[in-house]
Amino acid sequence: MSSLIQRVAVANRGEIASRVFATCRRLGIESQALYSDPDAGLPYVDDADVATRLPGSTPAETYLDAERVIHSIRAVGGQSVHPGYGFLSENADFARAVQDAGLLWLGPPPDAIEAMGSKIRAKDLMRAAGVPVLEAPEQPTEADLPLLVKASAGGGGRGMRVVRRLGDLDAEVESARAEAASAFGDGTVFVEPYVESGRHVEVQILFDTHGTGIAVGDRDCSLQRRHQKVLEEAPAPGLPDAVRAAMHKAAVAAGRAVGYVSAGTVEFLYDPAGERFWFLEMNTRLQVEHPVTECVTGIDLVAAQIGIAEGRTLLEVLGTDTTPEPRGHAIEVRLYAETPDAAATPQSGRFSRLQIPHDMAFDLLPRHGVRVDAGYADGSEVSTHYDAMLAKVIVWAADRPSALRALGRALRRSRLHGPVTNRDLLETMLQVDEVVAGTMTTTTLEQQLSGEHPIGGVPAGDTELGPYVAAVAIAVRDAAARRVQHGIQPGWRNVASQPQRTSFEVPGRDEPVVAEWYAGRDGFRHPTEDWTVVSATPDLVVLMVNGHRMRFEVHVDESGEMFLDNDGTIRERLRPLPRFTDPADAVASGSLLAPMPGTVVKVAVVAGAQVAAGDVVLVLEAMKMQHTVTAPHAGTVTEINVEPGTQVASGEVLAVVEENS
Template identity: 70%
Template sequence: MTTPIQLVAVANRGEIASRVFATCRRLGIETMAVFSDADADLPFVADADYAARLPGSIPSETYLQGERIVRLVRASGGQAVHPGYGFLSESADFARAVLDGQLVWIGPPPEAIEAMGSKVRSKELMRAAGVPTLEAPAEPTESDLPLLVKASAGGGGRGMRVVRRLDDLGSEVAAAEAEARSAFGDGTVFVEPYVESGRHVEVQVLFDTYGSGVALGDRDCSLQRRHQKVMEEAPAPGLSDEVRAGMHQAAVEAGRAVGYAGAGTVEFLYDPATGRFWFLEMNTRLQVEHPVTECVIGLDLVALQIGVAEGRTLAELLPDGVPAPSGHAVEVRLYAEDPAADWQPTAGRLARFDVPADTSFDLLARHGIRVDAGYASGDVVGTHYDAMLAKVISWGPDRGSALRSLRGALRRARLHGIATNRDLLIAALGDRDTLAGTMTTSTLEHRLAKEFADLAPAGDPDFAPFVAAIALAARDTEQRTVQRGVPTGWRNVVSQPHRTTFLVSGRDEPVVAEWYGDRDGFRSAGEEDLHVIEATPRRVVVERGGFRQSIDVHIDPVTGEVHLDDDSMVRQSLRLLPRFTDPADAVASGSLLAPMPGTVVTVAVEPGDAVAAGDVVLVLEAMKMQHTVTAPHDGTVAEVNVEPGAQVASGEVLAVVATGEPEESP
């Protein structure tokens, strides 16, 4: 018996909430969002028919408050709850609370979530079901290295450590336990062999509530950094028919072993050298990377989830069976993170967000680009949640064309205001291992990210500041109320060039651009072969050595920052420095400034403490990652301006370490 769902609430935020709402609109289902104070102005809130506030900003006060969410949904007349991914999506207790509240749970049974929620218990179940698993040595020796320490609960790389020296095993286990306890409330960890050059391959499964299940294809998620997926594709390249069929069958057996229902993903570690694969875990929810499967099989996975929750059979949902995959799809995750600061998450105002796309949150009608974004131009990216801005998905007739079109879309994207991993993604999509389909879980972490970090900025380092200065001068020309048409900077008698000073991302010292303005326009003060062909506040066209280059410009009206973009140059963000410095902006020598907005987790020192260079002063948490702030030199702690739990802004003075010995008390 089927019960049509009329109103779906999403117990999540951002991109995945908008994704579920899009399917609901197509099905004629009303929608409800829940939102924290930090998210009140994000697009997903406006995407819903109804919205309910979760007071607070941090996850523990908002999206992890399962009972409060259930009460809000019931009070609004909601009928069903979709958990999205992350937060409470794999909480058996939350699933039970939804069901106990007489609501429809768009997910698997709580018992299945519980069984697969413990990686230790799930491995036992998989062994019993005949699914291949990696076996941990009871007493590891040097010959067993490297080893991998993993948290039994949760995922996303939290509570995970690679051990390459046996002497480090104890300390790494302790560190993993502490991180897992903090992230998931469960410090249980286990140890297994670490397959250095393995590939991460996963199988999408779908079960109805009557025991029938099928595999809906596979995906490769091998390009990862810090155990976080960065690129995913479907179908997984380079698998033999035998291996692919074996994985699909093992995935269905895994779901059947726990009485699964709905959409889920079974993850395997695949060794291309031997053709063997082993069960890693089962994600009892919709995956971030589900759009690549949707592209190649032409099915809406969220609609299938809803259909299963309504009581429909697989025969009803898939009357023609599982479609054969068509073409190839690739997805990359666009993160707010700074490559110049060891890839730390970034926060702040997203001045411009423009990625060319054929559709958003929907099946592609033809080969092209799909963008599922959680943010839009002008939105503020906070520090409380994951650093992912969007997923960019390409679907093409074959793997090569899908990679190429995705790379082209990223090159044409205009992302201004905060640092992102966009250029690393472009490099990864054109990498030799990616193109050959031979990438492994270590490719990005061990080679690509390091090669990318070592790259020098392309071209003349003074070129970007010159272009930014000309764009600002063009803006001033447009805004002036007298001498219209005369470029800013024009003088009857020229004695010296104009000087515009910037702070440039990735450079320690300010950079000065020198230029002239006259009746014919703008020109460089130092490079005779550099000609300004056109200048507006939005675009500057220059010619050098006979080659013409057009640079998109975005001058942020809120911050005044200048952002430059074209399809070939390294993207630049520049901050105009005032001609005269406000004394109030000066900070004491030895000041430790917050590298990003965040929450103070621990403070390890007190005023008067003696510290050595590199000693931990405090720990910040931002976007689910912890960042250690250390002493810049030997000295004495002169000030500590924060305490645990405090929210700090980027650039805020956290503490001051003075040089010299502590003074004796009288």
């Protein structure tokens, strides 16, 4: 056995860095964080024993700069490197450079990474190892549709396109190549059959340096939006025993075929109708969804990676060298700063409050409960430079229905005050029939989002109750702040001829919402509703509504935006409007506003050009994804205010298209 590891540097950021540090603390190992300038204030930086700055903001000049990363680790006497996931985690050249620098690599051999780094080469290796693979048609015909275009070096849905018309194939291949080249530096793509109602099932494997490898359970990751996982669970529900055993055997064969060492994941596409499965890819790293496997097996996968790197056998690391039996059921959802609709538009900005009720963070749960692995906290800023995942909410329970119920409660009771998140989507997703039954496929979520009644939560502001509560809180706050008539009831009038009015801007509403209220010696009252204010402070308003006592927490951030939380029953965000609007704040008709902060990567038209409704005007890149901004109507482009490379803020006027008369 090699010498014990004394310090681990994580060549990554956010929640995965904090996750590794949690295990390091438990094992008595020192830790080192690397951080870019936008990440300087994130929690993981303070979680580490040593933190080293990587000057710059973009991934290319920070976490993807292998030479700088290795120099920063060696400069403080680093000993070993954990790659996390994303960035350089599956870069064979980086793994070799780490080893050449005399550092211990907490991952698989570079040759194994390289072998699985190309999906095309990986499929050849798997075919030779007897692992079933989807065979790509050499000359696709209409009978082969639908087809899936995939990036050979890709992941996370980037460089991936579904083709349903043969005439679209060439254009989609070129589009996938461009996105793959931008995201991975490799524009190689391939085409394979697209299985419409398949399930995404993956198997966790562990291999030691002595040639022993085992499957450590399986996970279902079928709920995806735009080919990115949203919910993962272990064990995979409804999987026949024979199929499960065959998948585990195939996963171990896949690892053995490339001389694998450490933790890895083999992903399969499963066809429930025919009880068949095919190899998709192998992730030569720790997966985002690894906590659900940890919950049901009791295995700390990061500790296993460290033990294996130290030369220990699986028997020494785990106490067993056989596949462990799962205990209970675990489900994880990914909480993102993004819109909860089909567009999934990334959001950025500061969270004045980010609180998710939990029993444990970043570590093994001692009993059934809620675990949260979060990369952000109160006061954290979500930048435009990196992935917008805020946290993973993981629930472990005795059975699957109990886990779904507990997960829904944790989401409802979370306080997320800042950029828009996908929390509403996650909550309602848990109630979809296929999800409840455990029969979801890779198309379930997309179908729900595009259906006649898409999921995504109850629109904010669908009742007058929230604005009324906000108006009461404002009135109480303003009364307390008055220098004169300090003891007078807010809104009090000798003769009230009409109610007081407070206007709010509410997301999802085209027009302002107006709350009406009276205040007098007997307190507040609504002009028409029987809503009794039991007590009111600027932070807490308690009402009696139809015989029910309702408690509203009121939070106001530094921008003045208000957030109301009623233990998940009612949840709203509102912005109080001034009584008079500054004309300078008006936006010209036809203005194209930035839907999110980002970087302009393409301007498709010039000032003076004629465009039709839906024509692409420019393309933004944010959170590593590209988003097109199109003309809202036919007309003339009268202004172009940006150029490629311009950094823009959300709501900024990018261009103006005047409608043709």
